[in-house]
Amino acid sequence: MPVSFGAAGDIDVVVSPGSRICPRGWAGIVLLGEAAIVTAPSREAADRIRTAVAGLPVDRLTDPESVGRVLPIGEVLGPAGLAYVADDGFRPAAAPTGLRVEKAPAGHVDLGRPERLAGAADADEAGLDEMSSPVFVVRVAGQVVAAAGYREWPGRAAHVGVLTAPAWRGRGLARATGSSAVGHALAQGLLPQWRARVPESRKVAAALGFSELGSQMCVELV
Known part of the structure; x- marks a missing residue:
């Protein structure tokens, strides 16, 4: 799914069942600078994620505890630094x-x-x-x-x-x-x-x- 990082503070959630940044059926989160991209496995999952992270600061999107407080999640991979x-x-x-x-x-x-x-x-x-x-x-x-x-x-x-x-x-x-x-x-x-x-x-x-x-x-x- 074509998607680009937005302006500072933006969180772009896209539906991408074949996303290669996470296991199939999971949500993948990438934070660069002050903007983030989230891939969701379905439209329903994307809607859930958008609602859940609407009030979450962008820099907390790759913090498992912060995400776990607003979105029911199971296993977590990461976070990992990107250089x-x-x-x-x-x-x-x-x-x-x-x-x-x-x-x-x-x-x-x-x-x-x-x-x-x-x-x-x-x-x-x-x-x-x-x-x-x-x-x-x-x-x-x-x-x-x-x-x-x-x-x-x-x-x-x-x-x-x-x-x-x-x-x-x-x-x-x-x-x-x-x-x-x-x-x-x-x-x-x-x-x-x-x-x-x-x-x-x-x-x-x-x-x-x-x-x-x-x-x-x-x-x-x-």
């Missing part, structure tokens, strides 16, 4: 000494091992199986231990996903693979977007020059 970087703010990062980042076509790299080691929640958050870009990986003894890529979203946004096997975290591999994905996106004229819930991921984004400009949350309607 962006342009050419002039990007700070590339190299792989640690002795390692290198390799580039491979999407779907041509076995990412099963790092996804299994990281667990379903982290693997789903990274979304590496949905990437439209090449995949940038670091291998140790022939095994992928870190990977990154991006999926092109409407509006020429490049939604970056990064995943590192737990035993290899804290060594700069997320920065290195993420840097390669971001550099590739910028070279294609895209705007890299980094979505992160955990502080460690937000720190990686900040190290690469990203600025957090908004947030995202998905709610199950009951």
Whole structure:
């Protein structure tokens, strides 16, 4: 469903059963700056949401407690911060000494091992199986231990996903693979977007020059 962010304070609720910003049947909320977009799975749900959030400040739309007070909701995904970087703010990062980042076509790299080691929640958050870009990986003894890529979203946004096997975290591999994905996106004229819930991921984004400009949350309607 075509929709754009409005003026400061605007909350645009649209009916979009196939919205890709939330699970099917849920409501997806994206806040950027001082405006918000909400996708609803049906016209009835959209009417409920418009009525419920009419008196809610825009900056509280991605706060689960605030939304839960005005709208009956079940499970919640997020909130997650949304950060962006342009050419002039990007700070590339190299792989640690002795390692290198390799580039491979999407779907041509076995990412099963790092996804299994990281667990379903982290693997789903990274979304590496949905990437439209090449995949940038670091291998140790022939095994992928870190990977990154991006999926092109409407509006020429490049939604970056990064995943590192737990035993290899804290060594700069997320920065290195993420840097390669971001550099590739910028070279294609895209705007890299980094979505992160955990502080460690937000720190990686900040190290690469990203600025957090908004947030995202998905709610199950009951």
